[in-house]
Amino acid sequence: MTRSPVIETEGLTRRFGDLTAVDDVTFSVQEHSIVGLLGRNGAGKTTVMQLLTGQDFATSGEIRIFGESPVENASVLSRLSFIKESQRYPEDFKPKHVFKAAPWFFEHWNEEFAQELIEEFRLPLNRRIKKLSRGQLSAVGVIVGLAARAPLTFFDEPYLGLDAVARQSFYDHLLADYARHPRTIVLSTHLIDEVSDLLEHVLVIDDGRIIIDQDAESLRGSVTTVAGPRHAVERFVEHREVLASDRLGGLATATLEALTPAERREAADAGLELGGVSLQQLIVRRTRAHASEFGAES
Numbered sequence: 001m002t003r004s005p006v007i008e009t010e011g012l013t014r015r016f017g018d019l020t021a022v023d024d025v026t027f028s029v030q031e032h033s034i035v036g037l038l039g040r041n042g043a044g045k046t047t048v049m050q051l052l053t054g055q056d057f058a059t060s061g062e063i064r065i066f067g068e069s070p071v072e073n074a075s076v077l078s079r080l081s082f083i084k085e086s087q088r089y090p091e092d093f094k095p096k097h098v099f100k101a102a103p104w105f106f107e108h109w110n111e112e113f114a115q116e117l118i119e120e121f122r123l124p125l126n127r128r129i130k131k132l133s134r135g136q137l138s139a140v141g142v143i144v145g146l147a148a149r150a151p152l153t154f155f156d157e158p159y160l161g162l163d164a165v166a167r168q169s170f171y172d173h174l175l176a177d178y179a180r181h182p183r184t185i186v187l188s189t190h191l192i193d194e195v196s197d198l199l200e201h202v203l204v205i206d207d208g209r210i211i212i213d214q215d216a217e218s219l220r221g222s223v224t225t226v227a228g229p230r231h232a233v234e235r236f237v238e239h240r241e242v243l244a245s246d247r248l249g250g251l252a253t254a255t256l257e258a259l260t261p262a263e264r265r266e267a268a269d270a271g272l273e274l275g276g277v278s279l280q281q282l283i284v285r286r287t288r289a290h291a292s293e294f295g296a297e298s
């Protein structure tokens with residue numbers, strides 16, 4: 001099945017005075033996929049989402065959402081939802097008002113699903129939004145984002161206030177509803193391991209630049225760890241590039257670029273155990289490598 005791009009950017013740049021928050025970014029996102037927009041604090045994730053949703057203006061570069069510019073474009077904007085923690089609501093608004101208004105903005109809004117989520121997140125509908133706890137406020141956003149079933153949904157760390165149980169519930173609903181109603185979902189987070197199983201594609205932004213743009217499966221398979229007796233590990237890695245290594249007493253582990261089947265057999269014959277690396281570890285390593293390359297390690 002060929003999928004068409006829902007998001008396309010070319011040389012996208014956003015400067016705030018001297019600071020280049022988004023620096024010459026080119027990427028595309030295919031329809032019907034869940035994409036992680038990952039990166040450290042201040043990397044540029046929110047700015048990218050603001051630009052893609054027409055809430056901010058690029059200094060230079062191109063953006064096409066469903067093939068068109070999102071800026072003041074009602075036909076594009078009606079097909080997307082952008083859920084962020086800093087969402088402002090009118091004074092005196094209660095959750096029930098938010099859910100009553102939602103169908104006016106989202107043509108695919110599903111009331112039944114919204115009600116199911118309201119119950120699950122135990123959201124008090126009649127309390128003023130200003131008085132909600134942080135988790136309850138996050139739940140309002142999460143429910144809107146899911147029940148809107150917008151063809152293109154952005155979640156900008158909307159679940160920061162949710163506890164672990166509620167977050168898991170969000171991930172479960174997201175995945176189940178996505179399977180029934182495929183759409184394009186961009187999820188920004190720093191809780192990489194938590195969302196790792198949801199993601200089909202990974203975009204990592206660092207210092208305003210995209211440093212990884214890869215499908216999650218191939219990214220996961222791009223490195224291997226070998227573990228075992230120290231001398232055996234050292235012998236195996238002797239003529240190979242080691243991305244990371246660790247020693248504990250007589251044991252050692254080393255992280256290497258993905259091994260070929262023959263190399264995997266060689267490692268097994270040498271008594272070494274082969275393993276993977278979590279997406280989070282992998283991204284942390286690549287981000288560090290990128291930072292030192294540009295002399296900006298912190």
Ligand SMILES: Nc1ncnc2c1ncn2[C@@H]1O[C@H](COP(=O)(O)OP(=O)(O)OP(=O)(O)O)[C@@H](O)[C@H]1O
Pocket residue numbers: 016019021039040041042043044045046047048
């Ligand atoms: N309106 C603005 N004026 C000046 N600088 C800004 C503005 N908005 C963002 N920035 C700066 O741009 C950079 C990118 O910010 P952005 O909010 O996009 O990062 P982020 O990846 O979403 O971070 P976090 O994970 O901490 O939310 C930061 O250095 C931030 O301070």
